[in-house]
Amino acid sequence: MSETNGAPAEQPQSLPERPKGEEEGEKGPSKNALKKAAKDKEKAEKAAKRKAAEEAQKKESEANDVSAEDYGELPMIGSKAYTAPSVPTTWVELAEIAQRYSSQSETEGVGAQIVFRAAVENARNQSAKLSFLVFRQGADSIQAVVAASEKLSRQMVKFAGSIPAESIVDVHAEVQRPREPVKSTSIQHLEVHVQKLYIVSKAEAQLPLQVADAERPIPEEGKEDQQEDEGRPIVGLATRLNNRVIDLRAxxxxxxxxxxxxxxxxxxxxxxxxxxxxxxxxxxxxxxxxxxxxxxxxxxxxxxxxxxxxxxxxxxxxxxxxxxxxxxxxxxxxxxxxxxxxxxxxxxxxxxxxxxxxxxxxxxxxxxxxxxxxxxxxxxxxxxxxxxxxxxxxxxxxxxxxxxxxxxxxxxxxxxxxxxxxxxxxxxxxxxxxxxxxxxxxxxxxxxxxxxxxxxxxxxxxxxxxxxxxxxxxxxxxxxxxxxxxxxxxxxxxxxxxxxxxxxxxxxxxxxxxxxxxxxxxxxxxxxxxxxxxxxxxxxxxxxxxxxxxxxxxxxxxxxxxxxxxxxxxxxxxxxxx
Known part of the structure; x- marks a missing residue:
């Protein structure tokens, strides 16, 4: 091999390989390639039609949503100029409501209209027409019902049941008495039936630890490596302290x-x-x-x-x-x-x-x-x-x-x-x-x-x-x-x-x-x-x-x-x- 200025001399280039499926003298793709392209086109057309139908259905659903103005995610507070409402909102605390309607009377407080801000402790869709949530303020918690009716849409029910835990929400609701005491909340003799529900600050769906798991004892000395107890994860002290903001919510x-x-x-x-x-x-x-x-x-x-x-x-x-x-x-x-x-x-x-x-x-x-x-x-x-x-x-x-x-x-x-x-x-x-x-x-x-x-x-x-x-x-x-x-x-x-x-x-x-x-x-x-x-x-x-x-x-x-x-x-x- 000869060299010029230390660089290797050019080598003769080889001919490019013929694409698979082409013979000497062929000028286009094979029949198999044509069939595949036709199938892909058909799939794309069907997907586009399906998407268009879903969009149309969504628009029709939104147009017919009687609760369209009564739920959703609010713009970040502070991002828009504030205009005071003509009638100031009267905010209440859950503890205040529990104390105000503390008697065992089945009718006391029923129908009272309240507005409060709280964290969503949990939310779940029971069915297309019914969702249950638990709202919490500090150590006080109350059950909430979101039920479809002529005045409350299924879309709002679905929205309510899908709110991530720990999100902050504004709630407009009516006070009611549950059929039986709600044992899973601190306020057991009352519940609220939601009329309006707005997300003020949405929490991420995946939390580093669950507040419910932080409300259990830290592992005993010598059992720090234990992963579960009665099917629930054990959260060690280090994990809690590393995520102290969530831990402190317990x-x-x-x-x-x-x-x-x-x-x-x-x-x-x-x-x-x-x-x-x-x-x-x-x-x-x-x-x-x-x-x-x-x-x-x-x-x-x-x-x-x-x-x-x-x-x-x-x-x-x-x-x-x-x-x-x-x-x-x-x-x-x-x-x-x-x-x-x-x-x-x-x-x-x-x-x-x-x-x-x-x-x-x-x-x-x-x-x-x-x-x-x-x-x-x-x-x-x-x-x-x-x-x-x-x-x-x-x-x-x-x-x-x-x-x-x-x-x-x-x-x-x-x-x-x-x-x-x-x-x-x-x-x-x-x-x-x-x-x-x-x-x-x-x-x-x-x-x-x-x-x-x-x-x-x-x-x-x-x-x-x-x-x-x-x-x-x-x-x-x-x-x-x-x-x-x-x-x-x-x-x-x-x-x-x-x-x-x-x-x-x-x-x-x-x-x-x-x-x-x-x-x-x-x-x-x-x-x-x-x-x-x-x-x-x-x-x-x-x-x-x-x-x-x-x-x-x-x-x-x-x-x-x-x-x-x-x-x-x-x-x-x-x-x-x-």
Missing amino acids: RHNDAIFEIKAGVVQLFQEFLFARNFRLVQTPKLLGAPSEGGASVFEVSYFDKKAYLAQSPQLYKQMLIAARKERVMEVGTIFRAENSNTARHLTEFIGLDLEMAFKEDYHEVVTLLEELMLHIFNGLRTRYSKETDLVRSIYHVEDFKLPAAGAVPRLSFAEGIRMLKDDGVEIGEFDDLSTPDEKRLGALVLKKYGSDFYVLDQYPLAIRPFYTMPSAATQAAYDAKDPNAGYSNSYDFFMRGQEIMSGAQRIHDAAFLERRMKEHVAPVDPQSEGLRDYVNAFRYGCPPHAGGGIGLERIVMLWLGLPNVRLASLFPRDPGRLMP
Whole structure:
């Protein structure tokens, strides 16, 4: 083969292959090809005729649709200029209707005309002339009937039964009484007969998870890989949290966060009535404030900043500023790599601090009264929500002590109870989670209460600002400065800690000494602590307080298996989205 400039020389081209079915001298397609083309043409003509007939039938049907203006998908609200109707629409809530016509009378409310907006929980065509839907607002749901008549077309019936679940609709309807109570809805003594039905926002037909499946328990520990239970899919916690917007639509989630808001309300109303002032302390710090451990570092312009792991130091500084009773509801950040069912890296803290006159137990007593106020408030005001959640996560009713009879044990007494029960533990050892739960069970058995206080913790396992007990101070030994007990306490629900607190050191010189000799020493003159220590140089009353984990209260009150279920969009070491 010869080459020119490195390129291969041209090769002679071969003749193109003769098409199949053609012989030498043939000029057109074969008979088979002609037959196939004729058949294809005939099919196309039939399909076109069929389509034309369907279109004609559809146009005729639409022309004869008596309900043509009474159903359909509305233009996106906001996409067109709004013109107020001459007669304003009176919108109602399902709960309001259920309450208004709550009697057992078979005629009360019948025929009342109402307009409401709701989500479609489910829709189905019973027949060409009848569809059933369930509409929902929050925790309230009602059955709806769409029945063909002289005034309501079959086309509207078909449309109603095909609306995707979770779509938002506007409903014009007439109130009626069902022949029998509707057991599948929360409003059982009423139903609505639809007259007009418009889609405001249409949901996609395929959802990442069904709301009905989110209204079941999360898989038990060790059964996360189980796919089905009684023929229904099991939706794990990760899937729920990844699709949290849909998950939060579940009725029991409505109840969980009603209760969570209720805890905050009860906390504040109790303390407002006792002259506490609501404050907001910084969440961005220029330096780690409590020893530097477990803090998140963030970029702050041209320097580093840190997310507050507690409002503790600021609460005390406010006491020194003569604000003698303060409370806060705020976000707390903990950079602890704890992947447990009861830990979050971001949670809501219910904090308080107050000056006392003679002894820190004045504060402990107030805290006990506060918690009983919250528990009793949840029991009386949120019994419906509590019962709903506990019907999914089965747990015993929370057992409360009588007012003034909260079990208050010393730490030493708690250790003795554990030892008597066969637990190997040292006198000054910190309690592990299993130890706490076991002690909670022992307290419940002995005192009949799921709520108790453990007082006088060992000094060595409490923060540097904790006041040593009087006996510990009297027996002070510079060679072992962290021996003994402290004026500190933890509160427990169902054997798990919900609050930690103590009397704080309010004397600057003593505070400096304790900071230096603490198990984990800190520098009183460090950038993050200098202003805090100086606050006590100008006179400060004795004070104590505590920090309560809001999600922990909700979890333990309801018997939830995981604290993440009590957080709208939880954050843990592995989750920053959504």
